[in-house]
Amino acid sequence: xxxxxxxxxxxxxxxGDNSIINCAYSNSASDYFIWYKQESGKGPQFIxxxxxxxxxxxxQRVTVLLNKTVKHLSLQIAATQPGDSAVYFCAENTGxxxxxxxxxxxxxxxxxxxx
Amino acid sequence: xGGITQSPKYLFRKEGQNVTLSCEQNLNHDAMYWYRQDPGxxxxxxxxxxIVNDFQKGDIAEGYSVSREKKESFPLTVTSxxxxxxxFYLCASSIDPDREAxxxxxxxxxxx
Numbered sequence: 001x002x003x004x005x006x007x008x009x010x011x012x013x014x015x016g017d018n019s020i021i022n023c024a025y026s027n028s029a030s031d032y033f034i035w036y037k038q039e040s041g042k043g044p045q046f047i048x049x050x051x052x053x054x055x056x057x058x059x060q061r062v063t064v065l066l067n068k069t070v071k072h073l074s075l076q077i078a079a080t081q082p083g084d085s086a087v088y089f090c091a092e093n094t095g096x097x098x099x100x101x102x103x104x105x106x107x108x109x110x111x112x113x114x115x
Numbered sequence: 116x117g118g119i120t121q122s123p124k125y126l127f128r129k130e131g132q133n134v135t136l137s138c139e140q141n142l143n144h145d146a147m148y149w150y151r152q153d154p155g156x157x158x159x160x161x162x163x164x165x166i167v168n169d170f171q172k173g174d175i176a177e178g179y180s181v182s183r184e185k186k187e188s189f190p191l192t193v194t195s196x197x198x199x200x201x202x203f204y205l206c207a208s209s210i211d212p213d214r215e216a217x218x219x220x221x222x223x224x225x226x227x
Contacts, residue, residue, distance in 0.1 A: 008155055008156075032213060034215050034216075036218075041221070041223075042220055042221065043119075043121075043205050043207075043218030043219050043220050043221050044158070044205070044218045045218070046215050046216075046217060049215050089157060089158065091216075093212075093213065102160060102163060102171075102173065102212075103148065103160070103163075103207075103216055104160065104174075105150075105157045105158040105159075106157055107156060107157040108156075108157050
């Protein structure tokens with residue numbers, strides 16, 4: 001999951017395993033959530049998004065689950081590959097009020113995939 | 116090729132100097148953002164703009180300034196008032212503020 005401070009959570013998996021990365025978001029008014037992947041020295045890359053009227057959304061090899069009751073988001077990666085090694089961030093967007101358009105990021109999780 | 120272009124990729128600044136980071140997009144996106152990333156940490160929002168000639172402060176706007184005179188461009192100035200400017204700066208844009216943001220490749224600023 002996410003943490004405060006300088007040390008990012010880490011997840012190490014073997015190639016071919018499934019990976020689950022967790023995120024606890026902060027604002028109960030947030031209605032749009034995004035997962036990003038960031039490789040070293042590069043900008044974040046969009047993976048998948050979900051709106052608050054959904055509990056689950058699937059993409060290619062990825063699934064995002066949203067539990068609004070406990071303000072929890074997860075990213076599942078099926079058949080993880082070495083190329084999936086990166087830092088993964090969740091981001092939340094509050095759809096109204098003074099924070100409209102403000103995309104807030106979590107601290108990130110380092111995923112390492114071993115061949 | 117559509118996308119977001121940040122320049123330069125690496126930038127060195129002497130203490131006490133202002134420096135401007137460029138961000139240009141040809142995606143016809145209305146919303147643009149500037150984030151700061153420190154080693155081992157997440158992204159923190161500096162400024163964002165939902166439309167031309169309008170922008171709002173993010174969580175860490177002190178010591179920074181922006182302008183949005185054109186839809187395609189959202190330059191960030193790091194002023195001498197920013198006490199710890201060494202960081203990785205990321206620009207992003209989205210078609211509207213309620214959609215996914217796409218990022219540039221970043222500018223690494225180092226104060227020497």
